[in-house]
Amino acid sequence: MILNKQVGVFLNLVHNKFKQYVTEIFHSQGFNITPEQFLVMDTLWDEGVLSQQQIADIMIKDKNSVVKLIDGLEERNLVKRISNPSDRRQNLIQVTQYAKDIQDEVTDLAMNAVNFIINGIPKSQLYTFLRVLSKMGENMNKDVNLMDMAKKFPTNKANGKTKE
Numbered sequence: 001m002i003l004n005k006q007v008g009v010f011l012n013l014v015h016n017k018f019k020q021y022v023t024e025i026f027h028s029q030g031f032n033i034t035p036e037q038f039l040v041m042d043t044l045w046d047e048g049v050l051s052q053q054q055i056a057d058i059m060i061k062d063k064n065s066v067v068k069l070i071d072g073l074e075e076r077n078l079v080k081r082i083s084n085p086s087d088r089r090q091n092l093i094q095v096t097q098y099a100k101d102i103q104d105e106v107t108d109l110a111m112n113a114v115n116f117i118i119n120g121i122p123k124s125q126l127y128t129f130l131r132v133l134s135k136m137g138e139n140m141n142k143d144v145n146l147m148d149m150a151k152k153f154p155t156n157k158a159n160g161k162t163k164e
Helices: 003-028 035-047 052-059 063-075 097-117 123-140 146-152
Strands: 079-084 087-095
Touching (some): 003 035, 003 097, 035 079, 035 087, 035 097, 052 063, 052 087, 063 079, 087 097, 123 146
């Protein structure tokens, strides 16, 4: 198989298997969320109350996709929409008490799943991999620099410290 075809096939395969594996881990422990929904939750846990547009910007997703993710999280009692007091046309997304209660357990499950997936890969290779992915992203959209975004988000403003 030629190299550029392998890149596409491997990226697609690993992406799909990654989502499948993490979803199975969540479900096996009684949490009915997807990896993408977890990323929304993780963003809200770290950043606090955000607008749907802010979430979309942080996750580099279109607003309609984020709305669907939030709908699913709202159905699961993980988030609630509240009116923005300074602009009633805008919804703010806030985590529920239930979401706060499960934050540590769900985050540990996600981190353990990722640790399993990257097991045996030297840190230097992971950094190289991230730089390559960032360059691929930049090739598709010059306005998106994943390495810069990794420095900016999550800020963990909610408790005043930044994540590594």
